[in-house]
Amino acid sequence: MPDNFRSQVVTQGVQRSPNRAMLRAVGFGDQDFTKPIVGIANGYSTITPCNIGLNDLALRAQAAIKDSGAMPQMFGTITVSDGISMGTEGMKYSLVSREVIADAIETACNGQSMDGVLAIGGCDKNMPGAMIAIARMNIPGIFVYGGTIKPGHHNGCDLTVVSAFEAVGQHSAGKIDQEQLAAVERNACPGAGSCGGMFTANTMSSAFEAMGMSLPYSSTMAAEDAEKADSAEKSAQVLVEAIRQRRLSREILTRKAFENAISVVMAVGGSTNSVLHLLAIAHAAGVELSIDDFETIRSRVPVLCDLKPSGRYVTVDLHRCGGIPQVMKMLLVHDLLHGDALTISGQTIAEILADVPEQPPTNQDVIRPWDHPMYAQGHLAILKGNLATEGAVAKITGVKNPQITGPARVFESEEACLEAILASKIKPGDVIVVRYEGPKGGPGMREMLAPTSALIGAGLGDSVGLITDGRFSGGTYGMVVGHVAPEAAIGGVIALVNEGDRITIDAPARSLHLHVSEAELEQRRQRWKPLKPRYTNGVLAKYAKLVSSSSLGAVTDLELS
Numbered sequence: 001m002p003d004n005f006r007s008q009v010v011t012q013g014v015q016r017s018p019n020r021a022m023l024r025a026v027g028f029g030d031q032d033f034t035k036p037i038v039g040i041a042n043g044y045s046t047i048t049p050c051n052i053g054l055n056d057l058a059l060r061a062q063a064a065i066k067d068s069g070a071m072p073q074m075f076g077t078i079t080v081s082d083g084i085s086m087g088t089e090g091m092k093y094s095l096v097s098r099e100v101i102a103d104a105i106e107t108a109c110n111g112q113s114m115d116g117v118l119a120i121g122g123c124d125k126n127m128p129g130a131m132i133a134i135a136r137m138n139i140p141g142i143f144v145y146g147g148t149i150k151p152g153h154h155n156g157c158d159l160t161v162v163s164a165f166e167a168v169g170q171h172s173a174g175k176i177d178q179e180q181l182a183a184v185e186r187n188a189c190p191g192a193g194s195c196g197g198m199f200t201a202n203t204m205s206s207a208f209e210a211m212g213m214s215l216p217y218s219s220t221m222a223a224e225d226a227e228k229a230d231s232a233e234k235s236a237q238v239l240v241e242a243i244r245q246r247r248l249s250r251e252i253l254t255r256k257a258f259e260n261a262i263s264v265v266m267a268v269g270g271s272t273n274s275v276l277h278l279l280a281i282a283h284a285a286g287v288e289l290s291i292d293d294f295e296t297i298r299s300r301v302p303v304l305c306d307l308k309p310s311g312r313y314v315t316v317d318l319h320r321c322g323g324i325p326q327v328m329k330m331l332l333v334h335d336l337l338h339g340d341a342l343t344i345s346g347q348t349i350a351e352i353l354a355d356v357p358e359q360p361p362t363n364q365d366v367i368r369p370w371d372h373p374m375y376a377q378g379h380l381a382i383l384k385g386n387l388a389t390e391g392a393v394a395k396i397t398g399v400k401n402p403q404i405t406g407p408a409r410v411f412e413s414e415e416a417c418l419e420a421i422l423a424s425k426i427k428p429g430d431v432i433v434v435r436y437e438g439p440k441g442g443p444g445m446r447e448m449l450a451p452t453s454a455l456i457g458a459g460l461g462d463s464v465g466l467i468t469d470g471r472f473s474g475g476t477y478g479m480v481v482g483h484v485a486p487e488a489a490i491g492g493v494i495a496l497v498n499e500g501d502r503i504t505i506d507a508p509a510r511s512l513h514l515h516v517s518e519a520e521l522e523q524r525r526q527r528w529k530p531l532k533p534r535y536t537n538g539v540l541a542k543y544a545k546l547v548s549s550s551s552l553g554a555v556t557d558l559e560l561s
Helices: 014-024 054-067 089-111 126-137 161-172 178-187 200-211 226-244 255-268 273-285 291-298 315-320 323-333 414-422 449-457 518-527 538-546
Strands: 037-042 071-076 116-121 141-145 152-154 157-159 380-385 388-395 403-411 431-434 465-468 480-485 502-506 511-514
Touching: 037 054, 037 089, 037 226, 054 071, 054 116, 054 226, 089 116, 089 126, 089 273, 089 538, 116 126, 116 226, 126 141, 126 200, 126 273, 141 200, 141 226, 152 178, 161 178, 161 414, 161 449, 200 255, 200 273, 200 323, 255 273, 255 291, 255 323, 273 291, 273 380, 291 380, 291 388, 315 323, 403 414, 414 431, 414 449, 431 502, 449 465, 465 502
Parallel strands: 037 071, 037 116, 116 141, 380 511, 403 431, 431 465, 465 480
Antiparallel strands: 152 157, 380 388, 388 480, 403 502, 502 511
């Protein structure tokens, strides 16, 4: 075994005897001080169904690490449930939690000189938070996804948490009664696991599998199925071997790995949040990646999977049809994946996929054949124009009206926007503007699932546009554009929009334009004054001071590098 483990700085030598004494108290014996120390970053909590099953996985991994000849040290990380905090002030803490998780894992692992880390997460920010930390530290690491929730059922239909949000809009529009609304709410989330469609959690787990940082097939397993715990055990064994071989995370998190991840996100119809998170992870890994790279890859990768939110199926359906390896093999044989990219197991992507069929099963339509995709090009587009000179992110496939020009309906917060929708004050042809919800302005860049779901439920999803400097849930679809940058809080053009101004969202042209002359905009710019900070102390105040533009991943250490 190599003798260059970081932990041995602490555990070896008479001069370190106090350190050894502390470790004896947590279970180390004489024979253990030459073994690698492996951190288990355990995101277990009872806050959300996404994370409620994680401790069982952590204990299974812990036992496997010991059996593999290493010493596990388990510690906790936090979570914020996006689904529970959605539409409230608490949602401002969601993206912030990504940074808190990353900082906590880095602090624990480096503070204890751990040789590697197995991170276990479920809810949306657990995943990018853990991967940011792994990339920063450049120690061997592997991510274990807690697994997807199984679909709920009502009146013969599969339900997800988004169904409950849409039902609110249906109820306010008089399309369903209170009893039907309650039935959807009671049946939408039947047990443990992360939101069941190709929303943010399942998108990021799929991306990590594509990057080689999680085991094959693990990203689409159901939380409650036995194979998920088996995969956690196998992940621990693979990590211990990676530590012995000194297989560092940045050897895997290369430019090729990020391009593979983006290709898979496009092919499965993944979340807009993947743009934000992959940019942030790339920054932590020292990999050059820009928002424009997503548009380049989008133009050549088709959408192969018919998955919610805009499609018909949930992630467990994708798993039954071959999961992410099946999608990756299709991309690989059409030269849209880097087969020579390394994985945590030491195998290349091509070696991992060697025995996967080139075509999906014929007795299903979750994964489309290559010559009959859902859409010929990817769904996540980067829109630019005078309203978003740094870029904005939109899902553009499946939208019935991909181009809309209409009067701006301006709101200074998500709550004000939702109130107007539920009060039937938004009309077909309107373009809603929700501003001061960006990374600095929110602060925290809230997701807008409540307003977008209310629009869908009210039947306005195809006739009303919505733009924001905030984010959207992975469950959002329709003519909506998020991540508008520069944001309103720093004087971006979105801050200068007046009620009634004409705005064009043109998905085919990837354009977001405010029909106001530059001379008029300059006059408005001279009159504009920034709002007073909404928070002056605590984590949100610190975040607002440090956070970068969403076009750069909304990272908090940009100016420190």
